[in-house]
Amino acid sequence: MKIVSTIEEVRNQVKEWRKEGQKIGFVPTMGYLHEGHMSLIDAAGENDKVVVSIFVNPMQFGPNEDLASYPRDLEHDAAMCEAHGVDLIFHPTPEEMYGESFYSYVDMNVLTQELCGLSRPVHFRGVCTVVAKLFNIVTPDKAYFGQKDAQQLAIIKRMVKDLNMPLQIVGCPIVREEDGLAKSSRNTYLSKEERKAALVLSRSIFLGKEMVEKGERDAKKVITAMTAEIEKEPLAKIDYVKMVDLETMQQVETIEGGILTAIAVYIGKTRLIDNFMFGLGK
Ligand code: AMP
Numbered sequence: 001m002k003i004v005s006t007i008e009e010v011r012n013q014v015k016e017w018r019k020e021g022q023k024i025g026f027v028p029t030m031g032y033l034h035e036g037h038m039s040l041i042d043a044a045g046e047n048d049k050v051v052v053s054i055f056v057n058p059m060q061f062g063p064n065e066d067l068a069s070y071p072r073d074l075e076h077d078a079a080m081c082e083a084h085g086v087d088l089i090f091h092p093t094p095e096e097m098y099g100e101s102f103y104s105y106v107d108m109n110v111l112t113q114e115l116c117g118l119s120r121p122v123h124f125r126g127v128c129t130v131v132a133k134l135f136n137i138v139t140p141d142k143a144y145f146g147q148k149d150a151q152q153l154a155i156i157k158r159m160v161k162d163l164n165m166p167l168q169i170v171g172c173p174i175v176r177e178e179d180g181l182a183k184s185s186r187n188t189y190l191s192k193e194e195r196k197a198a199l200v201l202s203r204s205i206f207l208g209k210e211m212v213e214k215g216e217r218d219a220k221k222v223i224t225a226m227t228a229e230i231e232k233e234p235l236a237k238i239d240y241v242k243m244v245d246l247e248t249m250q251q252v253e254t255i256e257g258g259i260l261t262a263i264a265v266y267i268g269k270t271r272l273i274d275n276f277m278f279g280l281g282k
Helices: 007-019 035-044 074-083 094-098 123-138 147-162 185-189 192-197 199-213 219-231
Strands: 002-004 024-029 049-054 088-090 142-146 168-172 236-245 259-267 270-278
Touching (some): 002 007, 007 049, 007 088, 007 123, 035 049, 035 168, 088 123, 123 147, 147 259, 147 270, 185 270, 192 199, 199 270, 219 236
Parallel strands (some): 002 088
Antiparallel strands (some): 236 259
């Protein structure tokens, strides 16, 4: 496994692989890797070569967000990647990615204007821009994203479709801790007490999912029950509990077709997200 930090090194490696006719799978991450990331890397193993990027992208953080404190541990990440058969880690600096000045952005309407887009107004512009850049650098055949960030997955799929990017996007299921909490690099911010309180997210998700699976079709009833569950936890503060159409990310009243039920909840100062999907393959 190679670890490189320049765009040129990635391009040179990819050029060699292409000459040999190798297919390339790509997993973009911000590092501090856990089993959720590993599930994407394992899925990418269906290609001949696997590239992982580790880059805490400043452009996708708002001014009052956790860019400076976001956890980083390249040594640990490299060991995990090596153990899962990764061929190349791309670990650029912000200067390598954005130079001294940078004026171009990839932006999107509609899908970015709900859920996390409301509380994180610059977030998805930063995500789309960096992912488009990474796709141009790595030129993968397939790229792998977690359903943990379901809105991000929908947005990336739409960007690839709208801009005719020549690759396939693969979505992978949410990986959870044994007690249900969705794995996240941000879980490391939680104190012992907060870690316990954070279980309210998955409890609420499982409750909503069960209601829908048992036949409830009134979005409001599900959202009300999920909200009440979260409000039982004194350390939790709701950012949103919403049910949206899976393709447009617009809120729905009736559960039909593909829907995403997504929540964002502050546990103390840490903002966590979780979701479930229903009626896929609309
Ligand atoms: P991040 O490093 O948080 O930007 O995440 C990189 C990729 O890993 C994204 O596509 C995430 O959706 C995915 N991911 C993060 N946590 C999980 C999880 N618990 N289960 C599945 N995928 C995840």
